Amino acid sequence: MNFISRFFFVLKEGFLQIFRTRGLSTAVIVIVAATLIQLSLFLGISRVLDHALGSAREKFEMALFFTPSADASDRKRVQDLLNADLRVASVKVVTKEAALEEFRKDPEIDRMLQALGENPLTDSFSVMLRKESSENLDDLVEKLKSDPKIEEVSYGKSEWEAVSNITRVVRWVGFFLGGFVFLTALFIVSNTLSIALWARREDLVLLSRMGAPTWMRWGPYLWEGVFQGFLGALMVVVFLEAVRHGAVVALKNYGGLDVILALPSSEWWSLYMTLVLLGMILGSLGAFLALQKKWVKELQ
Amino acid sequence: MMIQAFHLTKVHSSGVKVLDDAYFSAEEGSFVAIIGESRTGKSTLLKMLGGEEKPTSGVLRVDHLDIYNLKSAEKHKWLCDVGMIFPDLKLFPDKTVQENIEFILQVKGAANEDQGEAIAKLLSRAGLGSKAQSKPKDLSSGEQRMVLALRAMIFRPRLLLADDPFQGLDEKAASVLFKFLLELNKAGSTVVLSTQQMSFWGEAKRMAGEASILWVKLEHGKIHPLEEKTGSAE
Numbered sequence: 001m002n003f004i005s006r007f008f009f010v011l012k013e014g015f016l017q018i019f020r021t022r023g024l025s026t027a028v029i030v031i032v033a034a035t036l037i038q039l040s041l042f043l044g045i046s047r048v049l050d051h052a053l054g055s056a057r058e059k060f061e062m063a064l065f066f067t068p069s070a071d072a073s074d075r076k077r078v079q080d081l082l083n084a085d086l087r088v089a090s091v092k093v094v095t096k097e098a099a100l101e102e103f104r105k106d107p108e109i110d111r112m113l114q115a116l117g118e119n120p121l122t123d124s125f126s127v128m129l130r131k132e133s134s135e136n137l138d139d140l141v142e143k144l145k146s147d148p149k150i151e152e153v154s155y156g157k158s159e160w161e162a163v164s165n166i167t168r169v170v171r172w173v174g175f176f177l178g179g180f181v182f183l184t185a186l187f188i189v190s191n192t193l194s195i196a197l198w199a200r201r202e203d204l205v206l207l208s209r210m211g212a213p214t215w216m217r218w219g220p221y222l223w224e225g226v227f228q229g230f231l232g233a234l235m236v237v238v239f240l241e242a243v244r245h246g247a248v249v250a251l252k253n254y255g256g257l258d259v260i261l262a263l264p265s266s267e268w269w270s271l272y273m274t275l276v277l278l279g280m281i282l283g284s285l286g287a288f289l290a291l292q293k294k295w296v297k298e299l300q
Numbered sequence: 301m302m303i304q305a306f307h308l309t310k311v312h313s314s315g316v317k318v319l320d321d322a323y324f325s326a327e328e329g330s331f332v333a334i335i336g337e338s339r340t341g342k343s344t345l346l347k348m349l350g351g352e353e354k355p356t357s358g359v360l361r362v363d364h365l366d367i368y369n370l371k372s373a374e375k376h377k378w379l380c381d382v383g384m385i386f387p388d389l390k391l392f393p394d395k396t397v398q399e400n401i402e403f404i405l406q407v408k409g410a411a412n413e414d415q416g417e418a419i420a421k422l423l424s425r426a427g428l429g430s431k432a433q434s435k436p437k438d439l440s441s442g443e444q445r446m447v448l449a450l451r452a453m454i455f456r457p458r459l460l461l462a463d464d465p466f467q468g469l470d471e472k473a474a475s476v477l478f479k480f481l482l483e484l485n486k487a488g489s490t491v492v493l494s495t496q497q498m499s500f501w502g503e504a505k506r507m508a509g510e511a512s513i514l515w516v517k518l519e520h521g522k523i524h525p526l527e528e529k530t531g532s533a534e
Contacts, residue, residue: 009406020394202390209352209389211379212407214372 006215014223017200024196025228028189032232032282033239035185036275040240042174043271049167051263062127062137062155070149075123078147082127085140089128096121122151129155182282189286193225197290205299222287229283233276240275244268301363301381301459301490302328303349308358309521310344318344319355320521326492326514331485334494335526336518342494343386345518346461349492350384351375362459380408383457383489385449385465391436397423398432401451410455422450426476442468449477453484460484462493478507494518 318341515526
């Protein structure tokens with residue numbers, strides 16, 4: 001029997017087995033779906049935070065203030081230094097006059113500046129950084145700080161580090177809780193599939209006594225697990241998609257809170273694909289573990 | 301397949317010794333009929349030859365192989381050449397008669413495009429032409445046993461082990477089945493069958509005609525030749 005014939009044989013027998021034990025198949029699908037709903041919470045939160053961190057990094061910039069004694073040649077020297085650095089996306093010169101104009105837009109600050117009489121600001125650079133380099137800037141910052149013509153280097157390292165730490169903590173907590181949920185579900189799925197195997201133990205013995213090779217005895221059961229996992233995941237994907245659409249509409253009425261669900265479509269599809277994959281892994285692993293049970297091996 | 305067994309002993313877990321230092325051999329392509337009373341160990345012997353009951357002691361070689369020391373994959377490969385008609389080898393209840401027979405062809409790696417026609421022809425000869433699409437529960441016990449026998453023969457095994465295959469069959473069905481066994485043997489298969497129906501002996505001798513059958517009797521754990529081979533071949 002060639003590979004294609006074997007493949008179709010396994011598919012056919014697997015499908016038939018699902019229908020023969022409808023009750024148990026439904027139980028496995030529901031367990032997989034319940035597990036994936038819980039896992040989708042961890043994965044979803046992690047992705048939303050990742051997205052928030054990514055957005056923060058995209059807006060990540062460094063402000064660089066010169067001393068009052070800095071002249072055009074100093075600015076040119078520092079600008080050349082920054083432009084030569086691969087971590088820098090762009091450098092925008094902000095003269096003290098332009099900065100003053102910007103500050104004066106706020107009437108409160110404008111009143112204070114008028115009271116001072118002269119422009120207290122200095123020339124500065126607004127440095128846009130590449131987001132992938134945001135974690136590795138310490139040497140550049142140190143170099144700039146040591147320049148006598150530079151008064152202050154300011155960038156939001158602490159802010160994004162805080163977001164990054166929260167993301168890391170959420171990811172680890174999610175990983176452990178998700179792992180626990182997954183292992184618990186795996187235990188339940190494999191035991192439920194064991195019951196299905198027990199119901200069909202005579203067929204298994206018969207196949208073995210006929211001389212059916214391992215792929216023929218195991219293949220349909222593994223495929224059954226994969227398909228049940230797929231169906232469970234499909235249910236969750238449909239449910240999540242419906243909830244997402246409903247939530248976006250509902251949250252719009254509450255001050256633009258829909259932003260928390262405003263992940264790009266690709267992120268959602270990636271989440272759905274991950275859930276489908278996890279469902280299929282859960283089903284197939286459950287079936288595999290059921291086939292590894294001592295009494296099942298003794299039957300064969 | 302050639303079978304050679306020496307000093308074969310089998311003691312069941314209950315302590316009952318069903319085979320006691322028995323000798324048994326069958327040449328490649330031979331037909332051996334084992335006759336014995338009920339509970340004399342015929343089924344145990346056939347299961348031993350089929351790799352299902354390990355002897356307590358002794359030497360057993362089937363096709364020159366020590367079948368109880370084969371690796372799993374080798375054992376399954378070897379089993380692909382063995383057909384068994386055992387009372388406890390049931391039909392798959394969810395498959396039709398045709399599907400049950402097709403299934404064994406897939407298991408044995410003998411499936412082909414013409415199998416539908418071959419199965420229909422075989423069923424028709426066995427008087428089960430109209431039952432191809434029936435499920436086992438819709439068949440009489442005799443019909444089920446006939447399908448079990450056809451399932452074991454359809455892939456032309458090199459060794460056929462038939463444990464009391466005529467039990468539950470009417471006279472006509474039994475003679476049809478015996479003809480099938482003779483045809484299989486004529487095509488080169490080694491056939492070992494057991495029966496407790498002594499009456500079958502005379503009828504079988506008449507039907508065997510030219511075919512050569514070695515008759516042996518299993519009694520008190522020993523295997524004795526019953527008489528000279530029937531038939532005129534060899």
